[in-house]
Amino acid sequence: MANILSSGKIGKKHLSERGLVNLFIWPTLILLILVNIFPLFYSIFLSFNNYSVIGNKLPIWVGFQNFKDLLTNEQVWNYFAITGRYALLSVVLQTVLGFGLAMLIREKFKGSGIITTLILIPMMLSPVVVGLFWKLMFNPGYGIFNYLISWLGIPLTTDWLAKGDLALWAIVLVDVWMWTPFVMLLVLSGLSAIPEYLYEAAAIDRASSWFQFWHITLPQVAPLVLIAVLFRSIEAFKSFDLAMGLTGGGPGAATRLISIDIYTRAFLGQFKTGQASALAVIVLVVIIAISNLYITALNKAKES
Amino acid sequence: MNTPKSKRPEVNYATRVDKVTFKSKLTRNLKAILTVIIAFIVLIPVFWMAATSLKSRADAVAAPPKVIFEPSMEGFIGLLTQRRQVTAAQGLEEIKQDPNLKWYDRVMLNRGQQIVGKSEYVGYLKNSAITAGISTILSVLFGLFSAYAFSRFKVAGKGDLLFFILSTRMLPPIVVTIPIFLLYRQLGLYDTTFGLIILYTVFNLSFSVWLMQGFIDEIPREYEEAALVDGYSRLQAFFKIVLPQTITGLAATTVFCLIFAWNEYAFAVMLTAQKARTAPPSIPSVLGTGGIEWAQIAAGAMGFLIPVAIVTFALRNYLLRGVTFGAVRR
Numbered sequence: 278m279a280n281i282l283s284s285g286k287i288g289k290k291h292l293s294e295r296g297l298v299n300l301f302i303w304p305t306l307i308l309l310i311l312v313n314i315f316p317l318f319y320s321i322f323l324s325f326n327n328y329s330v331i332g333n334k335l336p337i338w339v340g341f342q343n344f345k346d347l348l349t350n351e352q353v354w355n356y357f358a359i360t361g362r363y364a365l366l367s368v369v370l371q372t373v374l375g376f377g378l379a380m381l382i383r384e385k386f387k388g389s390g391i392i393t394t395l396i397l398i399p400m401m402l403s404p405v406v407v408g409l410f411w412k413l414m415f416n417p418g419y420g421i422f423n424y425l426i427s428w429l430g431i432p433l434t435t436d437w438l439a440k441g442d443l444a445l446w447a448i449v450l451v452d453v454w455m456w457t458p459f460v461m462l463l464v465l466s467g468l469s470a471i472p473e474y475l476y477e478a479a480a481i482d483r484a485s486s487w488f489q490f491w492h493i494t495l496p497q498v499a500p501l502v503l504i505a506v507l508f509r510s511i512e513a514f515k516s517f518d519l520a521m522g523l524t525g526g527g528p529g530a531a532t533r534l535i536s537i538d539i540y541t542r543a544f545l546g547q548f549k550t551g552q553a554s555a556l557a558v559i560v561l562v563v564i565i566a567i568s569n570l571y572i573t574a575l576n577k578a579k580e581s
Numbered sequence: 582m583n584t585p586k587s588k589r590p591e592v593n594y595a596t597r598v599d600k601v602t603f604k605s606k607l608t609r610n611l612k613a614i615l616t617v618i619i620a621f622i623v624l625i626p627v628f629w630m631a632a633t634s635l636k637s638r639a640d641a642v643a644a645p646p647k648v649i650f651e652p653s654m655e656g657f658i659g660l661l662t663q664r665r666q667v668t669a670a671q672g673l674e675e676i677k678q679d680p681n682l683k684w685y686d687r688v689m690l691n692r693g694q695q696i697v698g699k700s701e702y703v704g705y706l707k708n709s710a711i712t713a714g715i716s717t718i719l720s721v722l723f724g725l726f727s728a729y730a731f732s733r734f735k736v737a738g739k740g741d742l743l744f745f746i747l748s749t750r751m752l753p754p755i756v757v758t759i760p761i762f763l764l765y766r767q768l769g770l771y772d773t774t775f776g777l778i779i780l781y782t783v784f785n786l787s788f789s790v791w792l793m794q795g796f797i798d799e800i801p802r803e804y805e806e807a808a809l810v811d812g813y814s815r816l817q818a819f820f821k822i823v824l825p826q827t828i829t830g831l832a833a834t835t836v837f838c839l840i841f842a843w844n845e846y847a848f849a850v851m852l853t854a855q856k857a858r859t860a861p862p863s864i865p866s867v868l869g870t871g872g873i874e875w876a877q878i879a880a881g882a883m884g885f886l887i888p889v890a891i892v893t894f895a896l897r898n899y900l901l902r903g904v905t906f907g908a909v910r911r
Contacts, residue, residue: 294734297815297816298734298736300726301727301729302726302730302731302736302742304723304727305726305727305786306742306746308779309745309746309783309787311783312757312779312780312783313749313752313757314749316756316757316759316760316761316764317752317756317757317760319760319764320759323759323760330762378619381615381616381619382616384609384612386610386612386613386616387613389616392617392620393897394893394894395620395623395624396619396623396624397893397897397900398624398627398890398893399623399626399627400904401889401893402844402885402886402889403843403844403846403861403885403889404846405862405865406844406861406864406881406882406885406886407626409864410629410878410879413875414626414629418642418644419642419643419645419646421646424645424646425625454626458623459904462900462901462904463901463905504905504909511751514753515753515754515755517753517755517846517847518847518861521846521850521865522846522865536753536755539755540755540851543755543758543759543851544762544851550759550763553759554759557753557755557756557759558756560753560755560756561756564751564753565751568751572747
């Protein structure tokens with residue numbers, strides 16, 4: 278097989294194989310380098326400079342000053358803390374709920390295919406539109422959220438988006454609504470791949486359902502859960518759209534995720550381009566750390 | 582994990598020797614009912630979005646919320662048109678007599694408004710369609726070619742290259758946007774559809790390469806080899822043998838890219854202002870004139886909900902691949 282593929286004799290009068298590969302791969306690589314890698318290095322360069330797009334001055338090299346300013350700034354740490362709390366809360370909830378949902382849907386019943394697909398709709402929606410729409414639902418006057426909860430006998434008049442802690446929970450709630458189906462989808466695929474004989478053997482040994490869950494189901498699905506968790510963690514640190522639509526970072530700065538902070542620094546007010554770039558680089562380092570975990574987990578999952 | 586579906590024997594849990602009991606049948610039914618209830622709860626926001634888009638302005642902000650209401654197209658018409666207020670003194674009744682009025686004119690006249698033209702949102706929708714459409718075609722094309730090369734040839738440093746391609750997707754949009762913003766201003770690409778198309782193409786490219794590679798990997802190499810033996814050139818084999826085989830994968834990739842580009846917000850809000858602005862960033866900002874028009878916002882949201890709902894159903898067998906970059910296949 279490899280002989281035919283790599284001999285290249287047939288293609289002599291046409292393109293050589295090497296030429297074909299280059300022709301097929303390089304446009305993609307060039308585009309990625311131009312639009313991703315070059316700006317990345319430009320960003321790193323800017324992060325060492327004092328520069329503002331609206332000032333008419335050229336960038337001034339300031340070394341690590343931007344990083345020093347940012348990392349000694351309590352507010353920046355606070356925004357990181359907010360982002361971290363949001364990421365942790367939403368990822369944990371999504372994982373637990375997604376797993377539970379998958380266990381529930383695991384056994385097929387009439388119409389279960391349609392139901393599963395319906396549950397998957399939220400994750401395909403545009404986050405900013407979702408955020409905006411939940412803003413209407415959270416409205417204490419005419420929103421449906423408090424209204425539905427009061428049906429359960431708990432009268433609520435809370436303005437979810439007006440109080441700091443609650444606003445963060447509101448974002449977490451919407452994020453969980455959007456992305457629990459994602460975890461569910463991955464776990465379902467893991468569940469369906471578990472060989473049936475494992476359960477049969479356990480049943481013959483009269484193993485309890487708990488034993489089956491802990492020793493068969495969980496270890497078998499673990500790699501996929503890991504993928505889901507890491508995927509969601511990365512996305513949570515990048516998160517921008519949803520919070521922009523729902524709270525815009527408010528009230529005050531209570532839900533100012535780190536991406537929103539960079540956006541504000543770079544594109545609003547004083548246009549602190551250099552400083553914003555430095556913060557972006559810091560976020561990038563965090564995300565690379567998580568991505569590495571992700572890739573490792575992915576490779577492990579692929580092997581098994 | 583990568584075994585094709587057909588190879589796994591279908592197991593009906595209920596017929597397992599150890600499980601055929603009345604109790605298990607009961608729990609199964611209970612589970613099914615619970616699932617349906619959960620699905621219903623999950624979809625409440627979606628129903629509510631659809632309902633609000635069909636409400637009149639007053640009904641949309643009624644407290645307590647109106648579950649039963651008289652449907653009205655006000656939201657959709659308001660979203661797509663520009664209007665001016667007309668009072669009775671200015672001859673509202675006379676305008677109403679005009680026999681050339683369309684149904685949507687009448688709806689708005691009953692609210693005391695005369696339609697004078699298309700709204701800016703129509704332009705934004707058009708921008709969205711053009712940007713999403715062209716960028717999708719480009720990323721799928723580039724993705725298809727590189728995925729084929731990665732799948733079929735020995736490429737030096739293949740693993741590293743593929744990782745590099747994936748890693749670009751991990752970049753937070755905000756990291757690349759600042760320099761691109763500066764660059765685009767220099768090149769005159771800021772607030773142009775062309776600039777946005779380039780960005781969206783590249784944004785989807787890594788996804789497209791990874792997903793397409795998965796699909797092409799599944800086509801047996803033997804087909805092409807047979808064709809090569811028959812005297813086809815590599816290119817001919819690619820176009821005549823591989824391409825028809827990969828149509829499903831190509832379609833799935835295209836639709837995913839389309840949805841991502843259609844939904845995209847971060848790049849659009851930072852790199853466009855007016856001329857090239859797309860629909861997602863304009864829904865929050867444009868519609869705020871004269872009090873929040875929730876019916877209009879919901880109508881705008883339907884422009885995102887309906888395509889997504891259709892796509893979710895059409896792609897249900899490929900969703901898993903799509904959302905995990907083809908890493909998990911089944």
